[in-house]
Each structure stands twice: as C-alpha cells, then as structure tokens.
Amino acid sequence: MAxxxxxxxxxxxxxxxxxxxxxxxxxxxxxxxxxxxxLGDIRFETTDGVPFERLETSGExxxxxxxxxHVAAGGHARLMYLHTQDPKTFDDLTSRxxxxxxxxxxDALFVEFIDIGLEGLDLRVGRQQIIWGSADRFHPxxxxxxxxxxDPIGFGQVIANEMVSLRFRPDWSAGDGDVPWFDEFxxxxxxxxxxxxxxxxxxxxxxxxxxxxxxxxxxxxxLNRLVDQQETLIAAGWxxxxxxxxxxxxxxxxxxxxxxxxxFRLLGADLGFSYFxxxxxxxxxxxxxxxxxxxxxxxxxxxxxxxxxxxxxxFATSLEFLGGMxxxxxxxxxxxxxxxxxxxxxxxxxxNEAEIEYPKGIFTKAVVGLDYSLTPWWYIxxxxxxxxxxxxxxxxxxxxxVAGMDFKLGTDTWLIRLFNIVNVDDGSFVLFPQLTATPxxxxxxxxxxxxxxxxxxxxxxVSKKFESLVVGSxxxxxxxxxxx
Numbered sequence: 054m055a056x057x058x059x060x061x062x063x064x065x066x067x068x069x070x071x072x073x074x075x076x077x078x079x080x081x082x083x084x085x086x087x088x089x090x091x092l093g094d095i096r097f098e099t100t101d102g103v104p105f106e107r108l109e110t111s112g113e114x115x116x117x118x119x120x121x122x123h124v125a126a127g128g129h130a131r132l133m134y135l136h137t138q139d140p141k142t143f144d145d146l147t148s149r150x151x152x153x154x155x156x157x158x159x160d161a162l163f164v165e166f167i168d169i170g171l172e173g174l175d176l177r178v179g180r181q182q183i184i185w186g187s188a189d190r191f192h193p194x195x196x197x198x199x200x201x202x203x204d205p206i207g208f209g210q211v212i213a214n215e216m217v218s219l220r221f222r223p224d225w226s227a228g229d230g231d232v233p234w235f236d237e238f239x240x241x242x243x244x245x246x247x248x249x250x251x252x253x254x255x256x257x258x259x260x261x262x263x264x265x266x267x268x269x270x271x272x273x274x275x276l277n278r279l280v281d282q283q284e285t286l287i288a289a290g291w292x293x294x295x296x297x298x299x300x301x302x303x304x305x306x307x308x309x310x311x312x313x314x315x316x317f318r319l320l321g322a323d324l325g326f327s328y329f330x331x332x333x334x335x336x337x338x339x340x341x342x343x344x345x346x347x348x349x350x351x352x353x354x355x356x357x358x359x360x361x362x363x364x365x366x367x368f369a370t371s372l373e374f375l376g377g378m379x380x381x382x383x384x385x386x387x388x389x390x391x392x393x394x395x396x397x398x399x400x401x402x403x404x405n406e407a408e409i410e411y412p413k414g415i416f417t418k419a420v421v422g423l424d425y426s427l428t429p430w431w432y433i434x435x436x437x438x439x440x441x442x443x444x445x446x447x448x449x450x451x452x453x454x455v456a457g458m459d460f461k462l463g464t465d466t467w468l469i470r471l472f473n474i475v476n477v478d479d480g481s482f483v484l485f486p487q488l489t490a491t492p493x494x495x496x497x498x499x500x501x502x503x504x505x506x507x508x509x510x511x512x513x514x515v516s517k518k519f520e521s522l523v524v525g526s527x528x529x530x531x532x533x534x535x536x537x
Contacts, residue, residue: 194365
C-alpha cells in the first residue's frame with residue numbers, strides 16, 4: 054500500500070496535470086486538450102447479510118497535446134480511493150494509508166512523432182492501449198494488452214502496456230473520388246518489450262483452492278487421478294491445502310512480444326489481417342508439487358503463461374439498404390506448442406508423473422455480430438461467441454450468445470439497458486440490467502445489477518460456466534458520475 058510520500062506525490066501529479074491542462078503556453082502552435090470525470094461506485098453482494106462488494110471513488114483526467122507539426126503527447130491518470138482498509142495492528146491505526154487506501158492507474162502516457170520522413174508515418178513510444186478487431190468488447194484478435202478482469206462489469210477493458218508502435222496511414226484510394234472501392238489503408242507494427250499478465254478478480258483464486266471446483270476443472274486423466282486420490286484420503290481424515298504461485302516470463306528480448314496489422318476498406322467493408330507473437334495473458338497450472346507432513350498435504354501450484362502465436366482476421370460493414378444495420382466478424386486462430394504439466398505428490402499420495410495437457414496445435418475463437426436501431430429510441434445488439442476470453446485449448450472452447458438492447462426515454466434523459474450472456478453448452482447465464490438517468494448536463498447516475506444464474510436458484514452447479522465459484526457473487530450497484 055502507498056506510503057504518505059507516494060500519496061502526496063500522486064495527488065500532486067493529478068493536480069499538476071489539471072493545472073497544465075488549463076495553463077497557457079508561449080508556443081502559439083501548441084494545442085492542449087483535456088477532459089476529466091469523478092465517479093462514485095457503491096456495490097452490494099446479493100448474499101446473506103448483503104455485504105459491500107465495492108465502495109470506490111475515483112477521479113481521472115485525460116490530456117492530449119499537439120506541441121508542433123510533428124510532435125504530440127498523451128496522458129491519462131486515474132486516482133482511486135478504495136474500500137479495502139484493513140488495519141490489523143495498533144500501528145495501522147496511526148497510518149493513513151492503511152485507513153484510507155488508494156491506487157493509481159494510467160491508460161496512456163506516450164510521446165508521438167507524426168509524419169516522420171513520410172506523410173502518414175507515425176511513431177508512438179510509451180504507455181498505450183492498442184485494441185485490434187471489429188467486434189463489440191470481445192476481441193480474439195487483440196492480444197497486445199492484458200485483460201483487466203478485476204471489475205466484473207468492465208467487459209472488454211484492458212491494461213495499458215509500454216510499447217513502441219509504428220503506424221503508416223497513407224492517403225491511398227482507388228475508384229471514384231466520392232465513393233472509392235478501395236481506401237483507408239493502414240499498416241501498424243507494435244513492439245512490446247516485456248509481458249504483463251491479466252489482472253484477475255479475487256474470486257479467480259477459487260479455481261485452485263476450493264475443492265468443489267477441482268473435478269469440473271480436471272481436464273486430463275492425470276488430474277482426474279489426482280482428484281480421485283485426494284478424495285479417498287480426505288474420507289480417511291487427511292487435509293489438503295493448495296497454494297497457487299505465479300512465474301512470469303523473464304524480461305529479455307527473447308520474450309518480447311510483437312504484433313502487426315494491415316487494414317483497409319474494400320467495396321464498403323472494413324477488413325483487417327493481424328499477427329501476434331507473445332504469451333497468453335491468463336495462466337495455467339504447469340507444475341504441482343506436494344509436501345506431506347503426517348496426514349497434512351500442502352501443494353504448491355506453479356502457474357505459467359503459454360507462448361502463443363495468433364493469426365487474426367476481422368470484418369465490419371454497414372448495410373444501408375437495411376437502415377444502416379451493422380455487421381461484423383472477427384476470428385483469431387491461436388497456435389501453441391506442446392504444453393506439459395508435471396505432478397509430484399510423493400509416494401504416499403502416489404501421483405508422480407508428467408503429461409501433455411494440450412498437444413501442439415491450434416484452436417479458433419470467433420465473434421459474429423450485428424447491431425441495429427429499430428427506432429430512434431430502440432437499439433439492439435447481438436453477438437455469437439466461439440470461445441470466452443478465459444478459455445484455452447481446442448477441447449475447452451464453448452459457445453455463447455451475447456445479446457442486449459437499449460431503450461431511450463424522455464428525450465434521452467433515461468436509458469434502460471438490458472444485456473445478457475448465455476453459455477449455449479451448459480445453459481448458465483449472466484443478466485446485466487441498468488437504468489441510467491442524465492437529467493442535467495455533465496452528470497449521470499446509474500442503478501444496475503450483475504446477476505449470475507447460480508445465484509438465482511437454490512444451489513449452484515459449479516460445473517457450469519456462470520455458476521462456478523470463480524465468477525464470484527451477484528451484485529447490485531449504484532454509480533454516480535460527473536464529466537467535465
């Protein structure tokens with residue numbers, strides 16, 4: 054947790070950013086733009102006692118600066134005060150950082166050089182978010198930034214990474230000047246010096262520590278054998294504890310990541326072709342090592358990140374003859390080598406072997422979707438997903454329908470949003486209703502809920518996607534936001 058010096062530095066940085074945003078600059082050519090917001094977020098779990106799931110207040114500012122014809126910069130900072138105060142000792146009661154914790158996030162902090170030796174050739178260096186693909190929030194072709202899964206209602210959010218990106222966007226076109234059959238060509242190359250993992254929700258730990266989760270996640274014969282042996286010993290009075298730990302790829306040039314994407318507009322459709330070489334940002338259990346003391350077994354579960362290559366294609370268009378209906382498709386083909394798992398439990402538990410969890414091969418994730426405004430106040434959005442973001446390997450990919458609609462009322466003062474995700478294979482689902490009011494300029498307030506199917510019946514079936522303990526509990530939330 055941050056100490057007082059870090060706290061004062063953070064506040065000073067945020068204030069300085071706001072001051073710089075409105076301060077005049079002697080260079081008449083320089084242009085500085087900024088915007089910001091303040092958000093209050095209160096959430097309750099729907100479990101017994103209605104505990105707080107989250108209580109946060111955040112302020113953020115985003116700056117863009119055009120310093121000259123060829124130089125620009127951008128930055129973003131978010132200061133978040135959290136509900137996770139946890140004083141354990143008397144000394145903690147004298148520490149403001151323990152009683153009033155906060156964290157700082159940044160989605161961007163970069164320098165950009167424009168038209169470097171060639172018109173349309175731009176170089177950007179620093180902290181960036183680069184999202185490829187045409188689908189809505191779910192992007193199997195976009196792997197440069199790790200997923201931000203900490204907030205369950207923040208579908209599709211990513212964490213910024215330090216990158217070097219080179220983008221070429223020449224003014225090329227072919228065909229009629231008003232309606233060309235080919236235009237908007239772009240080529241982007243991205244170098245990511247080191248790997249950064251996805252941020253997981255606190256509930257993700259249940260996959261490795263909660264016994265009801267073990268059998269549904271035993272995806273190989275050797276893991277099933279281990280679960281069988283553990284259940285036999287538990288019935289005889291033994292105890293088992295799992296301690297997951299993570300090992301990241303070494304930070305060297307060999308483990309740096311690289312991606313490239315070419316896009317263009319052809320006959321009214323946007324097309325993109327991409328390639329990524331790096332690591333999957335979600336870990337897998339690669340090594341299980343057990344220590345036995347009498348009848349107590351402690352297992353260290355070593356999590357590592359598989360090396361992958363992803364070949365991507367995306368497509369998007371608008372059908373004007375159907376009132377502007379939007380269509381899109383996105384496909385990511387992931388290639389990986391043999392992925393091994395070693396289990397060493399000693400002679401008593403008796404599982405001491407290695408196996409191939411995923412043989413060398415490929416698997417495909419895809420998204421196909423459409424959106425359409427039936428009336429000025431009624432909007433619908435439907436997507437089919439082949440593979441959820443956390444699924445890896447050809448045998449683990451499942452099918453989903455993501456569908457929702459918006460209703461605007463009172464000259465856009467009220468917005469009713471109803472979305473849901475359904476796992477086609479097991480029938481589990483997520484409901485995500487929201488009611489947003491914007492009665493005055495710059496302000497909005499939202500009341501909503503994130504409801505898992507397992508919480509809507511008497512007992513969860515943890516073998517189902519959205520009834521697993523890993524997804525966490527259903528929540529009801531109230532959010533108030535002011536933008537300026």
